[in-house]
Structures are given as C-alpha cells and as structure tokens.
Amino acid sequence: MGKGKKKSKSKQINKNTTNPKDLKELGNKAFLNKLYEEAITYYTKAIDNAADDDEDKHVYFSNRAAAYFEMKEYEKSLEDAAKSVEIKDDFAKGYIRKAQAERELLLGEESLTSSEKAIEIDPDNEHARELYEECKQEWDDDHTVEESNPHKQRFNRLETWLKEGGSKYEKLKIRFYNPIYRGVHAAKKIRAGEEILLIPKEQIITLEMAEESPIGAKMMYHNVKPKLLSPKHGFLATYILQERLKGEESPFHPFIDILPKTFENFPIFFTEEERAYLEGSPFLAQVLEKIEDIKTDYDLICSVVPEYSQFTLNEFSEIRMMVSSRIFGMNIDGKKTDGFVPMADMLNHKRPKQTSWTYSDEKHGFVIEALKDIGRNEQVYDSYGKKCNSRFFLNYGFIVENNDGNEVPLKIYYPESDDKKDMKKEMIGDLSDFKKFRVTDNFNEGSMHEFMSWMRFVEYDENITLLIDYQARAASQTPVNDSDSEDGYNDPNKGFKAKDLPPLSIRNEKKVLLRMKLEAAKVEAGYPTTYEEDLALLEADEGLTFNTRNVLLMRSGEKKILRHLIETADIMLRYLDYGLTETRKQMKEDKLKKDQEVYIKKVIQPLIKMS
Numbered sequence: 001m002g003k004g005k006k007k008s009k010s011k012q013i014n015k016n017t018t019n020p021k022d023l024k025e026l027g028n029k030a031f032l033n034k035l036y037e038e039a040i041t042y043y044t045k046a047i048d049n050a051a052d053d054d055e056d057k058h059v060y061f062s063n064r065a066a067a068y069f070e071m072k073e074y075e076k077s078l079e080d081a082a083k084s085v086e087i088k089d090d091f092a093k094g095y096i097r098k099a100q101a102e103r104e105l106l107l108g109e110e111s112l113t114s115s116e117k118a119i120e121i122d123p124d125n126e127h128a129r130e131l132y133e134e135c136k137q138e139w140d141d142d143h144t145v146e147e148s149n150p151h152k153q154r155f156n157r158l159e160t161w162l163k164e165g166g167s168k169y170e171k172l173k174i175r176f177y178n179p180i181y182r183g184v185h186a187a188k189k190i191r192a193g194e195e196i197l198l199i200p201k202e203q204i205i206t207l208e209m210a211e212e213s214p215i216g217a218k219m220m221y222h223n224v225k226p227k228l229l230s231p232k233h234g235f236l237a238t239y240i241l242q243e244r245l246k247g248e249e250s251p252f253h254p255f256i257d258i259l260p261k262t263f264e265n266f267p268i269f270f271t272e273e274e275r276a277y278l279e280g281s282p283f284l285a286q287v288l289e290k291i292e293d294i295k296t297d298y299d300l301i302c303s304v305v306p307e308y309s310q311f312t313l314n315e316f317s318e319i320r321m322m323v324s325s326r327i328f329g330m331n332i333d334g335k336k337t338d339g340f341v342p343m344a345d346m347l348n349h350k351r352p353k354q355t356s357w358t359y360s361d362e363k364h365g366f367v368i369e370a371l372k373d374i375g376r377n378e379q380v381y382d383s384y385g386k387k388c389n390s391r392f393f394l395n396y397g398f399i400v401e402n403n404d405g406n407e408v409p410l411k412i413y414y415p416e417s418d419d420k421k422d423m424k425k426e427m428i429g430d431l432s433d434f435k436k437f438r439v440t441d442n443f444n445e446g447s448m449h450e451f452m453s454w455m456r457f458v459e460y461d462e463n464i465t466l467l468i469d470y471q472a473r474a475a476s477q478t479p480v481n482d483s484d485s486e487d488g489y490n491d492p493n494k495g496f497k498a499k500d501l502p503p504l505s506i507r508n509e510k511k512v513l514l515r516m517k518l519e520a521a522k523v524e525a526g527y528p529t530t531y532e533e534d535l536a537l538l539e540a541d542e543g544l545t546f547n548t549r550n551v552l553l554m555r556s557g558e559k560k561i562l563r564h565l566i567e568t569a570d571i572m573l574r575y576l577d578y579g580l581t582e583t584r585k586q587m588k589e590d591k592l593k594k595d596q597e598v599y600i601k602k603v604i605q606p607l608i609k610m611s
C-alpha cells in the first residue's frame, strides 16, 4: 500500500492516466481516503492496462483485494488475493490478504495455511505472525472435538438440515467444550441490533404437535392435561420419546439426535453419595419433590394410556428434565405455546442479557437479536433470567457462581403463643398457619420487604387496632387490578395482604429480628458443615466432581444468605438500642453492607424517632 511520502507524488498524477503504476498510486490515494470504490476502479484499470511482464501486477491485485476487504466483499477479496500469489508465489502480503479474506469467509483451515505461508516467506513479518496466531487459536478452539467424533458429526447433520430448511445464522458457530457440552460463539463480529438467528416455524416442535402425536392425542382424549403437574413438559417429553423411536424416519431426527444423552448433572439423578452432600439443605426436599412429581405424572399417563409403559420411568424422567432445560415459551400466530427451537436452544446462560428472542409472525420464525456488540469468537449467551441456584440446579443441572439471585426457602408460622392469630388470619383472608418465603441476602429487595412485613404481622402482639387501621387504609387505598370491582377499589377483606406493613414499634421490630435470627440459625444448624468449611472445601478442590462442586456452591450460597440474616439481625438489634445520634456515629464506624445501611435509615432511625 502507498506510504505517506508517495502521497505527494500521486497528487500530480493526471486522473486520466493509463499508466498502471500511476493508476495504482491513484488507487492508493483513494484507499487512504477510504474511497474504496474509487480505489477499486483505479486498481482495475491498472490491472487491465498492465503488460504481461509488469513486475507490479501482483500488487494491483493485492491492493484491490484490500479494497474489496474493506467493502466487506470477501469473496472478491479472496479471488484477488489468490490471483496476486498466483502471479508471485513468494509475496507474503498477498498471503496475508488471502488469509484475512478466508477468515471472514469462515474458511478456517485455509486461512491457517495462508497465514502460515506468509510467515514462511517473511519470518519477521509481525502482522503475518499475529494473524497466524489468531487463526491458530481460533482453529484450536473450534476443534476441541475432532470432526470424526460422532457427536460432532451429528451436529454437522443438524446444521445441514437447519440450513436446508431455511434457518439462518451466518454469524454464529457452535463450539464443543467437550463432546457433550456445547455453546454458541460469534463467527464474526456482531453489532447491537443485528438479527443473528432465524429458525422457521417448520423447524420448531410445538406443544400442539405433541398434543396431536399418536400418544399425545390419547392423553388429550383421556383428559390428562389438566391433571398433570407439569402438562407442557409431560407432553413435549412424550413427543420426543415417540420421535426418538422412529429414528431416521422422524422429520426431526437431526435435532433429536443432538439432544443430550446423559443427565447425571441433574440433581434428581444424583447418586446416593452425591445426594449426601445435600444433607441439611432445603434443596434436598425440592429434589425429592421433583422426583415424586415426575413419577406422579408418569403413573398418571400410564394409567390411562397403557402403551406408555413402553417408556420407562427413567427414560421419561430424563427427557422430562431435558425438556425443562431447553423449552421456550412463545406466541405463534397469536397463540401462546411452548416448544423446542433447534440451535436457539444451544445458547448457554449468562446475565446480564446480551440477546433477546421472540417468535415473529411476520418473519414466520423464531428470531434472536443481539442487544450488544459481540466480538468475534466470543460466546453468545441467552439470559435464562435472574434465578436462584436451586432453580438452575434442579431444572438445568448447573450452578451460577456468585449468583445474586440466590434464595433460601423459609416457612414462617404464627407463634404458638399468639392469641390473636385467628383474628389475624381472618383479617388477611388466609387461614393457613404459615407462609412460605424465599429469603435473599438483600434487604432492599421487594421479596425481603414482604418477608419483613409478614414477620411484623405474625410477631405483633400489641394494640391490634393498629393492624385493623392498616387493613382499613389498605382496603380503601389499594386500586384494584381486578376488573370485577365496580368502584375501582378492593374488597375490604382483600385490602390487607400483610405484605406492606411498615415497621410498627421498636418492640415489634426486635421480636422480628430475633425471630429471623432464630429461623435462619435453625436452618443453618441442620447442615453438617459450616459456611467456612464449605468455602475451604471449594478452595482446596480435592476430589470434587462437577456435581459435588456444584452442591458445595449451592449449599454455601444458601449459608451465605442465612449468615447475612443472622448478622443483620445482630447488628439491627444493637442499633435499636442506640439513640439517633449514636446510630449516625456507629454507621460511620461499622462496616455495613448497602442494604444494612438502608435498613438503618428506613427502619431503625424512623422507629427511634417515633419512640
């Protein structure tokens, strides 16, 4: 390419020149000014006018390759770069341009060879070396699993099927991290707002298809749907089980063939030894409940459709979990449905949201759009949402480290000694003895406000008229969502939900904090190991498997929340004994977490002022 000092020379060149070298200079000048089309015109004229023995002919092609590259016309760029090295086969720059164009055209192997050739010719060429290293890294990362691996071959067949069926995802590629764990990466730089995937409706498996399948239709006939605990999962699992039996006869065979075949990472399939790691964790009950729920659904289906027993409970359970880890909820042609979307289901989870998906009636397919720029080779994620690790673990078989969506279930009963509990139950129109919460380690969250409000309610043993006043106020002030209401306000009995109670008194708040500490400590005491011991086990990482490590991450996450509740209760109980000035002074001295500071300002200080 023309260097700076040549620029001034080209200024004097007549634009109508026919001299190839001058035309090349004019082309270079246009190129430097980013006038690529103009540059191409000059280089083309240089090529056309060049004599057979023109010693610069390979440069004209190579420069035009560079201009085409800038215009993202990679095929033309490759053609010119190839021509340039055909003319002069020891031209390193030509090989660099060839490698660059090949890389953009996703010809990984070719770009590796071309960049290697450029280094061979010019070992000191930094640019060639850099390019080669990038191409090599990309190639290695794209080929952790050999082409001959059956998993890889199945995937190649899926891609052929998808593309022949009209799916479009030119900027995406699949990477295998191991034969069974895969993810989607950017094959090229992706810009925010770009549509990166389109899967036509015909390649989507929907709930309706499952309901119309031979066994699905029988299930519908026997009215199983409303009785199933997880109807959509049950029907979609049934569809996959049937199609799997058809083998290559199934129109969805290429998709069904790439679905996971092992499910050991899902807690419901843990061995006794792995399950022992869950001792004391409230999560264990969720795992057992899930096993029971799946069995209940399976037994129900078998009882009305006897041929269902051709599938074992274990097969049903596996596919049922596979469904929950890959299902999409969509609206197709105005109808809400659920289903499998090949390729879209290959995106792994990460927050914050980097892509967004929807079914587009207009495009007649499922589309994914990038919300941010995504660099070449970066992994492309889908956010499965802010969820507690118990949900990720149970339904998807993985754990998010440092997850800010973690929760611990707590059941809070009215105290045995509460002689006003019947009145309270009536007041809120809920006769149950307890309420279930999922507490978090952030008192600023809405769910924690509800929790604290309920604690205040059940622990309140002072002047009951105060609660009655809240009920009356809530009933008269809460606008309804409910369209049945004529005056736009709630039914008086529905107004008070015990979830919007502000701090009531220092005495009540102290009882709340003590109770919170007690409940958290009760759960904590159920684990055979402490939080610190779990952290040490994770740190040492000796003999941990993927699953046992996940359990440790899971249960230590629960303990972290419990610790926060206990620690916050201790701090707040101390603050409730201070005067207002002292709270301010102490806040400066204590190392408080953000939510604890807010709690002091919003709860403790107003209570002290009130007293």
Ligand SMILES: C[S@@+](CC[C@H](N)C(=O)[O-])C[C@H]1O[C@@H](n2cnc3c(N)ncnc32)[C@H](O)[C@@H]1O
Residues within 6 Å of the ligand: 180, 181, 182, 183, 260, 265, 325, 326, 345, 346, 347, 348, 349, 350, 395, 396, 397, 398, 399
């Ligand atoms: C919708 S699929 C994604 C594609 C999947 N990786 C595959 O190879 O088929 C969901 C499954 O991917 C895995 N997965 C997704 N996100 C993950 C993450 N952030 N960490 C670990 N595993 C993840 C889990 O096994 C999960 O059940």
